[in-house]
Amino acid sequence: MKPLPPSDRCPVSRRRCPLAAEVRRLREECQRLLELSRTDPLTGLYNWRHLVSELDREMERTRRTGLPTGLIMFDLDHFKAVNDAYGHQVGDAVLRWVSRLVRENIRRLDIPCRYGGEEVVLILPGTSLPRALKLAERLRRKLSGAVLTLDGHSLQISASFGVEVYSPGEDLSALAFLERADRSLMEAKARGRNRIWHRDRHGLPDAVTPEERQYLLPRMKNYGTTEAPVAADASVSEQR
């Protein structure tokens, strides 16, 4: 539903106008419903519907501007065991805690969404693969380093991450993009969890390697990475 036109004041300036008050109430209700329709009640993250429409919009932005769109998908490791051992109340509390941690550690334009049970997707507008990997690594470290005390239980969690980037010129739908990230996430799980996976393992484009440089520039010299002490007799021989 579209919000009402801007004015919620009484057009004839009647004091305590009941109609104007109703308009204000409806506007607030509209805003609340809009918020509800796109957020997940448990975690406060955006829901699946909002995820798909925002991802679609960001991919269109990539096609127009040429700036890539990043996507991080992560899943809490062995979350079922937490639910089984401590009950769903604790499980839900963990999810809320993780959601808050995510919201506190992403950038202003990033869009955090809940994608199914214990899976979270982050849309990263205008973000290249190295930046997306860096953010994923930051989240991974924060998650695996934390000890939660909930209901008297103290527990440690970790998550596995799949990272993907959409670049202009690629023919891909929002759903196919999500599926790619999902595959990387599965790979991260399969390789032992608490890690990040991406199709291009290093995430950095191939620079000219030292080996190639050696062939191109056979006269390359090898200096140390720390400053070498000045040879003691060098200045002496100068003086002579």
Next chain:
Amino acid sequence: MERPRRLWQPMRLCLSSGKGGVGKTSLAVNLAFALAGQGCRVLLVDGDLGLANVDVLLGLEVRLTLRELLAQDLDPRAALVYVAPGLAVLPAASGVAELVTLTPEDQVLLGRLLARLGRDFQVVLVDTAAGLGPAVLWFNTWAHHNLVVVTPDPTSLTDAYALIKVLSRAFGRKEFHLLVNQVSGEAEGERTFAALSQVASRFLEVKLDYLGSIPADPAVQQGVREQLPFVQAAPRAAASRAVASVAAQVLGSIGLWHSSPQEEAGS
């Protein structure tokens, strides 16, 4: 079965070097003159969309540039400057930061623009900017043939190699035509080509083709200072003769009348 006839398309050449200051623009201008001198209809495009130089090298008075053509709905032919029989220049603007990052929308526009202008020519030769910016990469993938200018300097060698690497790895370009500029003699040109081609064949899946070398020649410097193409001002100079033979090589080895394998693969 008979294949559908393709619309007439000129041969698109793109001249790049990675590193700046290797004489790329001067070479592009003179190569264009040499090609036109051999009876080819040539459109020379200044592909340095941020810091244009072709107009300066030729002492052109420029009113309309590529920038205006992209921003306004104009007949693109109005921007062409005919500098010799069968040779037109499409100038770019100087001091424009916005076009250095050529967005996908700009790319589509530019592609259409060049296709429309190209119909009247047999060769479209683009002189690109230094570096690996989006515009440089776009022109290189747009072209049928990539010409890479390199000098014997180690800095030029590594930058040319980096350019070739990016174009092959990220954009699937498989063939590059090499031009060695500012050599002390033909042997140095061949040595430089051999060095680069050896590394390329070892680490990359590309084919390097040698178009020839251009000697370091005072006539080149003089041409730049006088804003005249040296192939016209000093046709007997060593550099002029070398450029003429490169032009012949371009027409011969690349084959003006042959459709290119990269184009087939790309479409």
